[in-house]
Amino acid sequence: xxxxxxxxxxxxxxxxxxxxxxxxxxxxxxxxxxxxxxxxxxxxxxxxxxxxxxxxxxxxxxxxxxxxxxxxxxxxxxxxxxxxxxxx
Numbered sequence: 243x244x245x246x247x248x249x250x251x252x253x254x255x256x257x258x259x260x261x262x263x264x265x266x267x268x269x270x271x272x273x274x275x276x277x278x279x280x281x282x283x284x285x286x287x288x289x290x291x292x293x294x295x296x297x298x299x300x301x302x303x304x305x306x307x308x309x310x311x312x313x314x315x316x317x318x319x320x321x322x323x324x325x326x327x328x329x330x
Contacts, residue, residue: 246287247284247285247286248286248322249282249283249284250283250307250321250323251277251282251283251321251323252267252280252281252319252320252321253279254280255318257315257316258315258316258317259316260316263316266312266313267283267293270289270292271285271286271289271293272289272293280318290307293310294308294310296308298322303323303325304323306320306322307320307322308320
């Protein structure tokens with residue numbers, strides 16, 4: 243479904259220019275929340291597929307996504323984690 247909401251974990255490289263990378267991600271419609279060693283990215287399925295040039299049909303989780311060329315100097319990895327199971 244195109245309107246699925248997805249969260250990804252992005253890990254910075256040691257020499258990352260985090261503000262310029264953050265602005266690039268936000269310009270591409272993603273929400274960026276700071277974490278200790280990276281950021282939590284969120285967006286719709288369509289946004290994620292477009293920014294990371296992937297199809298999220300029939301995938302196995304967790305999955306590492308390709309880092310866009312514009313971010314390779316700043317980003318070590320982008321991971322789509324396996325969802326947690328919640329028990330009431």
